[in-house]
Amino acid sequence: MQVESKVIKGLVGNHAVAYAVKQAKPQVLAVYPITPQTTMLEKLSEYVESGELKAKMIRVESEHSALAAVYGAALAGSRVFTATASQGLLYMTEMIYWAGGQRVPIVAAVATRAIASPWSILDDHHDFVSKRDAIWIQLMAENVQEAYDLTIQAFKISEDKRVLLPVMMGFDGFILTHTLEKVELLPDNVVDAFIPPRDFNLIDFSDPLGIGQVASPEDYIYYRYEAQRSMERSREVITEVERDYEDITGRKYGLIDCYMCDDAEYIIVSMGAWSGDARVAVQKEREKGIRAGLLKVRTFRPFPKDEVKQIVGKSRGVVVFDRSVSYGSGGVLANEVKSASYGLDVPIHSVIAGLGGKDVRPLHMEKVLDDLALNQLEDERWLL
Amino acid sequence: MMLMRGNAACPGCPIPREIDALLEVTGQKTVLVVPASCTSVIMGDTNGMPSSVPVVHSAFAAAPAIASGIKAALNSKKEDATVVVWAGDGGTGDIGLASLSGAAERNEDIMYLCYDNEAYMNTGVQRSGLTPYGAWTTTTPEGKRERKKPIPQIVAEHGVPYVATASIAYIFDYQAKVKKAKEIQGFRYIHLLSPCPPGWRFDSSLTIRIAKLAVETGIWPLYEIEKGKFRLTSLSKTLIDKSKRKPVLEYLKLQGRFSKMTSEEVKKLQNEVDEFWEEIQKID
Numbered sequence: 001m002q003v004e005s006k007v008i009k010g011l012v013g014n015h016a017v018a019y020a021v022k023q024a025k026p027q028v029l030a031v032y033p034i035t036p037q038t039t040m041l042e043k044l045s046e047y048v049e050s051g052e053l054k055a056k057m058i059r060v061e062s063e064h065s066a067l068a069a070v071y072g073a074a075l076a077g078s079r080v081f082t083a084t085a086s087q088g089l090l091y092m093t094e095m096i097y098w099a100g101g102q103r104v105p106i107v108a109a110v111a112t113r114a115i116a117s118p119w120s121i122l123d124d125h126h127d128f129v130s131k132r133d134a135i136w137i138q139l140m141a142e143n144v145q146e147a148y149d150l151t152i153q154a155f156k157i158s159e160d161k162r163v164l165l166p167v168m169m170g171f172d173g174f175i176l177t178h179t180l181e182k183v184e185l186l187p188d189n190v191v192d193a194f195i196p197p198r199d200f201n202l203i204d205f206s207d208p209l210g211i212g213q214v215a216s217p218e219d220y221i222y223y224r225y226e227a228q229r230s231m232e233r234s235r236e237v238i239t240e241v242e243r244d245y246e247d248i249t250g251r252k253y254g255l256i257d258c259y260m261c262d263d264a265e266y267i268i269v270s271m272g273a274w275s276g277d278a279r280v281a282v283q284k285e286r287e288k289g290i291r292a293g294l295l296k297v298r299t300f301r302p303f304p305k306d307e308v309k310q311i312v313g314k315s316r317g318v319v320v321f322d323r324s325v326s327y328g329s330g331g332v333l334a335n336e337v338k339s340a341s342y343g344l345d346v347p348i349h350s351v352i353a354g355l356g357g358k359d360v361r362p363l364h365m366e367k368v369l370d371d372l373a374l375n376q377l378e379d380e381r382w383l384l
Numbered sequence: 385m386m387l388m389r390g391n392a393a394c395p396g397c398p399i400p401r402e403i404d405a406l407l408e409v410t411g412q413k414t415v416l417v418v419p420a421s422c423t424s425v426i427m428g429d430t431n432g433m434p435s436s437v438p439v440v441h442s443a444f445a446a447a448p449a450i451a452s453g454i455k456a457a458l459n460s461k462k463e464d465a466t467v468v469v470w471a472g473d474g475g476t477g478d479i480g481l482a483s484l485s486g487a488a489e490r491n492e493d494i495m496y497l498c499y500d501n502e503a504y505m506n507t508g509v510q511r512s513g514l515t516p517y518g519a520w521t522t523t524t525p526e527g528k529r530e531r532k533k534p535i536p537q538i539v540a541e542h543g544v545p546y547v548a549t550a551s552i553a554y555i556f557d558y559q560a561k562v563k564k565a566k567e568i569q570g571f572r573y574i575h576l577l578s579p580c581p582p583g584w585r586f587d588s589s590l591t592i593r594i595a596k597l598a599v600e601t602g603i604w605p606l607y608e609i610e611k612g613k614f615r616l617t618s619l620s621k622t623l624i625d626k627s628k629r630k631p632v633l634e635y636l637k638l639q640g641r642f643s644k645m646t647s648e649e650v651k652k653l654q655n656e657v658d659e660f661w662e663e664i665q666k667i668d
């Protein structure tokens with residue numbers, strides 16, 4: 001049933017996510033400041049100190065400790081949250097794998113940002129995609145509303161007994177974290193009902209476990225096999241959670257989002273905030289008579305292989321926009337799309353753009369789509 | 385007996401007894417957080433573990449933060465338990481120092497035990513910041529040229545409510561300190577000198593003798609700092625007078641790791657120990 005009493009507020013992305021976290025009622029938080037995430041930490045600190053959020057904020061000395069602290073709390077039964085970006089996510093990396101390997105429900109927001117060197121505080125996706133093999137579910141938001149919505153969903157997905165995986169919610173640094181948008185907020189009681197109380201605890205004094213102990217080779221590979229199976233199961237759970245969410249909010253999500261895909265000959269694939277620009281570019285192309293469509297990847301892990309293959313298979317040409325590169329290989333998202341499209345006879349081009357905050361506009365995307373339609377697009381093009 | 389026999393420690397390793405003595409005091413409602421170290425191996429594998437309390441294994445540098453999180457979660461459930469970090473000297477004073485300092489500065493309500501075998505033993509005896517001057521390790525084949533990092537003092541400077549040194553050779557003193565620490569709220573730190581037969585190159589029958597000599601020679605003073613107040617404990621109370629202390633050579637000569645120290649260096653070390661005790665005399 002849809003919520004009647006809608007609260008609409010103007011919020012920047014960081015505050016919208018902080019608000020969602022407050023409503024999810026975690027018991028333990030640990031966040032270390034880093035641009036462009038910091039204002040989220042500041043907002044959460046306000047919530048904790050004012051008593052609006054009854055949680056323990058562990059004021060750690062590093063991101064490694066931030067994730068370590070919430071990892072420990074999650075093992076012992078708390079709902080937990082952390083957030084970071086860029087260097088901070090890299091600094092967490094060791095614990096990212098511990099959390100994924102142990103399959104502990106944790107929600108982490110990543111305000112995406114380029115990685116040094118050289119220094120840049122502006123957006124790209126290298127930090128986020130670098131964690132693709134760490135056994136985390138990875139969601140990416142397009143706008144502030146979606147960042148709010150996905151944060152709430154993330155808690156439910158992460159703690160679902162069929163899943164039990166940490167979830168990373170990515171949203172573009174500055175472009176979303178610091179942009180004021182209209183956000184429709186759910187009433188607290190609706191969020192309470194949506195996310196059931198957490199039922200996960202590994203610290204039991206009457207049945208003591210060794211958690212993370214040395215594994216025999218037979219056990220180690222089995223752990224990993226189970227992780228992969230859990231990732232596969234999570235597709236269904238994510239879809240289910242998003243359907244339930246749609247019932248409440250009317251906002252439809254899914255592993256992917258398609259805009260004018262149905263009859264599209266030329267597909268632009270993207271992830272994150274510039275999907276909004278891609279929508280504009282698609283409209284412009286349509287006005288010119290070019291049948292363009294947008295395929296937005298919302299769930300980077302698990303990767304929506306079947307959905308992507310289906311859309312790509314119906315098209316005549318695809319261009320994937322990447323804000324990250326696997327150097328010596330290619331655009332990270334492009335590689336994923338190519339791998340998912342194995343066996344299809346559709347050219348898949350890669351555009352690398354927007355690294356380190358380099359501005360990308362609908363105009364640039366239009367030009368690429370024009371060239372794609374004219375068969376003039378290289379396999380890999382950098383928008384320098 | 386809360387740590388079962390038949391674990392994977394080397395013959396003569398004091399760690400199992402040290403953990404057992406700890407758990408005898410802290411009891412069933414203890415969570416051990418163990419970073420990468422010899423103890424990660426001693427604590428068993430996926431085929432079973434020797435401990436009768438939960439053991440949370442940790443990345444090398446993360447144990448104090450993980451323990452902070454566990455304590456916060458237990459508090460939020462109003463569950464009373466002692467959360468103990470059990471870490472080696474490397475996990476404590478080198479790679480884990482930032483995390484340790486963070487937890488100490490926040491005065492987390494956890495107990496921290498550093499068992500100091502004065503090198504990275506799990507990886508095969510490499511030097512750590514806590515390896516003493518003159519000691520052979522595989523990465524200091526001619527003997528370490530730098531002094532030992534003074535971790536108990538560094539922790540004490542954070543103003544935490546309890547810091548102590550201890551030794552397996554003085555087990556009642558050790559357990560009394562754990563008992564005291566258990567009753568105190570806030571960050572409690574106990575630093576155990578933990579002789580390691582293969583790493584220090586002595587016969588596995590000599591562990592306790594060497595632990596004892598470390599105290600008797602004054603190299604390892606037993607003390608506690610309670611709410612900032614320093615106090616010598618056990619045998620160390622009687623060692624202020626230099627004539628009561630055995631020469632450091634007695635401690636050094638039983639260990640192959642010091643075999644390359646010259647008599648000059650031994651003399652220098654003796655002087656340093658004597659100067660250290662003069663300082664202790666001033667504050668005690």
Ligand SMILES: Cc1ncc(C[n+]2csc(CCOP(=O)(O)OP(=O)(O)O)c2C)c(N)n1
Nearest residue numbers: 420421422444472473474475503504505506
């Ligand atoms: C980040 C990281 N670096 C290095 C290692 C390898 N490693 C495992 S245990 C260890 C030494 C541990 O030394 P210490 O803390 O003194 O404990 P001990 O083995 O002596 O008991 C090292 C270097 C690791 N596990 N993780």
Ligand code: SF4
Nearest residue numbers: 393394397422505580
């Ligand atoms: S190497 Fe030393 S510390 Fe490690 S288990 Fe053996 S005796 Fe104990």
Ligand SMILES: [Mg+2]
Nearest residue numbers: 472473503505
């Ligand atoms: Mg050691």
